[in-house]
Amino acid sequence: MVSNRVQVIVQSSKFHRVALFVFAALLYSKSMSHDFILSWDDHVYVIYNIYIRAITTDNIYAILSTPFIGNYLPLHILSYMFDYALWGLNPSGYHVINVFLHAVGAVLVYDVVSRISGGRFIALFVAAVFVAHPINVEAVSWISQRKTLLSAVFFFGSLLAYFRWRRDSKKLWYGLALLFSVLSVFSKTSTVILPVIFIGYEILIVREKPIKWIAFLPFVIVSLAGTGGTVLSGIRGTAIADNTFTSEYLFSLVYPTMIPVYGKYFLLLIAPVNLSAFYDTTIYRSFYNPVILLSLSTYLYLSVMIIRFGGNEFRFWVLWSVVCFLPSANIIPIQIYYADRFMYLSMIGFYACIAIAARDVIRWSTKKLNMNVNTTITFVVSIMILVALVGLTYERIDVWRNELSLWSDTAQKSPDIYNVRMNYGTALKRAKRYKAALKQYENAAKLRSTPEVIWEIRTLREIVDDSLRTK
Template sequence: MKTQVVQPEIAYAHTPDLVTWIHLGYVLVFTFFAYSPALSASFLNWDDVPYVVDNPVIRQWSFFNIKRIFTEYTFGNYHPLTILSLSVDYALGKLNPQVYHCSNILLHLGNTALVFFLVRKLNPSSLIALICAILFGLHPIHVESVTWIAERKDVLYTFFYFWALLCYAQYTREQKTSLYIYTLLLFLFSILSKAMAVSLPLILLAIDYLLKRKMFSRTVLMEKIPFFLMALCFGIVAIWAQKASQSIVENDPWNFAERIVLASYAFVQYLMKLLCPLELSAIYPYPEKSGQWIPLIYVTYVLATLLLVGLVLYSIRFSRAYLFGLLFFTASICMVLQLLPVGRFIMADRYAYIPSLGVFWIVAVSFQKIVTGFSSYRTLIVGVGFVYLALLAVGTYRQSTLWKEDLSLWNNAVQQYPAFAEAYNLRAHARIKHNDTVGAYADFEKCIVLDSANKAGYYGSRAGIKASVKDYIGALKDYSQAILFADSTKVYASSLYINRGSVYAQLKNFPAAFADFTRAEHFPVVDSDFFLNRGILFLEAGKYAEALTDLNQAIDQDPHAKDAYYHRAEVYYLQEKVHLALRDCNQAIKIDAAFAKAYNLRGLLEVKIEQFQKALSTFSLAIEADPLLAEAYYNRAYLNQSLGLTETVCGDMRQAYKLGYRSEAAYMQQICPN
């Protein structure tokens, strides 16, 4: 793409000198230490489990899984490169959270370095570049993006995003076609990591403005067409993904005028937290409505936004730098100001990850002007700057410590928003993870009091927890309460009947269970999970033909339903259709390479066809996938005993007994008396 070179307003910096490189090294070292608590952090109960712990597609590099990554949505998002990066971490460290946290921190360090080089391309001052880099590296608002494993998408898409901007800044100087192509490819990689990258074409225009390119020339406009087309396509995909996961709010309680007010509130709050990062939280609730209208105090945020924009526009008379910073911030954050309502919260710290650079640019330019204009107070001004940076570093360290485990995270949320039911809901699930059922139930009670409109959801969640600890009577009571409060027009009510029916099945009350599934079937959406759960119910009731019909239907609706393949294999096993059962076991394992129960069942099937050595290996694979699967230890012990390989038999039997396997207790005692 050979075009006339348009000289920018700002002279480009030469290669940084040794002192500048040393300063950048210090920035990266300080940033690493500020985030070091994350290296000992655990997986959180907030998205880390579905993204990593229970995500079968990251567990094995295969064409099958890679195809799924690039052709399916993941939890309401399309970000295949993010999932691929998690696959790399799984290959390196399985489920060791330290590996994932280390990758996030390394990406953040890379992003911090890219900030330095990008700013150097846009402004010749090493001081401005260093200030932007250290603010980006050390700011506490970035902790959510860096220390939350599920937010890998933030640090990854930013890496490609900043790199693309760096190539583009160089392209504006040299006009090399290769640099333009690199920019376009890096934009593609960024947008395949997170859809928020669709803002990049707007930032390219902001750079054109800063560098005084002829923005409305044919050449400059034609350059942007591929970027805007790509942004449009992937923006539509992102909306489809959000709709598919029902993340886009329906029946929005706020009208469009109120949405403008809320967007102004979020806009100003992001700015305030970037300048003074106090009271950071993992969640930020919407304001409570005062009657039919938003509280009037929030209207002042519209005025504050207009005043800020006016001041920046006034500054154009003296410099383009401030408007560039505002354009950078606004263009990259406008997508998440909840004008299109997505999710349950009005703000999120992670949304400020890239936009923060626009604010840091303004701070850095202002700091340099102050130091230059008040040279007699330079020592004092620089001293205040270092104190501010030290406070940021301490804040990041403390915030990283807060994100080490979910209970401390949600305790902080409850402390900051004691009237917000969702904070208690999230803490309740964290308490269950820590075996604090009493505390979890208390939190659910608080949810029910604070948020009467969503009683059905809270009763349903509590019922699920009771069922998981085998308190089936308590679970039935809570599911019945949930059904009482549920909106019968919502699909969610269907899942309540399904779950209650599954609890009845655990109590062997099959008539009541089938009655609940019949009620659930009357709802407009009957999905794969419905047929899976009813198929399991038929299986437990000994109705194998009906079970096969439903499990076949579940697989037809979701070809990746590993549990449907597994339970159909169980039916075939009971019907002595060994080869069909083996086929389904293998398919379940293909979908999830760590599916312990499927390995265990395959081992039993291999015993049936007298492939004993293969069965021993398969039982070992089951134990490797789930060291707590008691039945696999017993099956391996029994087979070894039958083959006369008695060396490890008692060890396996004792482990099976320790893990709760009692079905063959008399035989186990006979073989291993002690």
């Protein structure tokens, strides 16, 4: 009797939500003692940001009207204003909020997946992987990626409100879906793809005709406004280079280079080892390179197989994975070829596809081959996957402990990137390890000789020489 009651509780949605939240909080608990990454965006968004120092109408207006680092993401910056009001410049508080948002996001992922795919096991597995996958460490452990977490929470909220509106047609839910979409886009513009997810849901999951196309119009307007604001602020700032939209830059550099990168993301999701804050990227300048042709052929083959053999549910999650990745796919170049944080939403669709494929294979083997796959085996395999991911994530969280640990790790994995050497040198200089800092700046100068690095080398040589003379 008691065991049956426990089983009912363990299998309930409420228990799953609580378990996911606690799982996320425990896994990332040690990141709450981490420092700011002063040499990478945290100094602009938080440390030296005068607009977050007090909750005033002037500061709020400034945040709503000012792009930061070439990005117009006002809600992201406003969140730091409330952080500062609570704990000043104590980084622990900022990390607590990031972990909280990731935990809330995991619960919402569970609700979204269960609403679309029905089965609680699939939803629980996907949400647990969302919590535990090391590719998400960058988004959670880096304070400046609050925008990724915040926008995701609003993104999931908009989806759930939309699903509720489709069920009972109450205008309140439609209004909430639209409100959450606005909040999401102005936290981080990568969620401008939300209307495409809605349309895919209607076509592939709901499949009711006629589709009320007019219902998507307000969401499309929000997405266009967010995209336009980001592009304009990026052009005025540093996020989008002057030569970004020339055919030579796009078709003889960015697009050929990105083709194999899409496959690398696929590998990182399956085998998330050697993750890095920056990745050395092989540059390609022609679509006729054998690597590019092989990559394109592989993508074409997979597309044909999905269209021909995939069910509508599977196709929807493929659509989700691809569409959520598009804003970071360098269609509009963003000067970063690939980064872990770009997969925060996309990986949900990828692992939903894996879970659905596994479910369908089990059903097929049971029906066609009379092979009864025990649920215990499925459970054990899932736990083994999660344990492996947790181990990798726990190790990866340590890398983000402070700027020295981050850039030391990144310089080992991606030694030929100028910004990595510069940031590592800056971190070492801040720690008063001048000889080591000088070496990093000299390495940076070998990659790219800029006035900034030349000045740093001269300054540090004087400091090192003075210390030697003093001795």
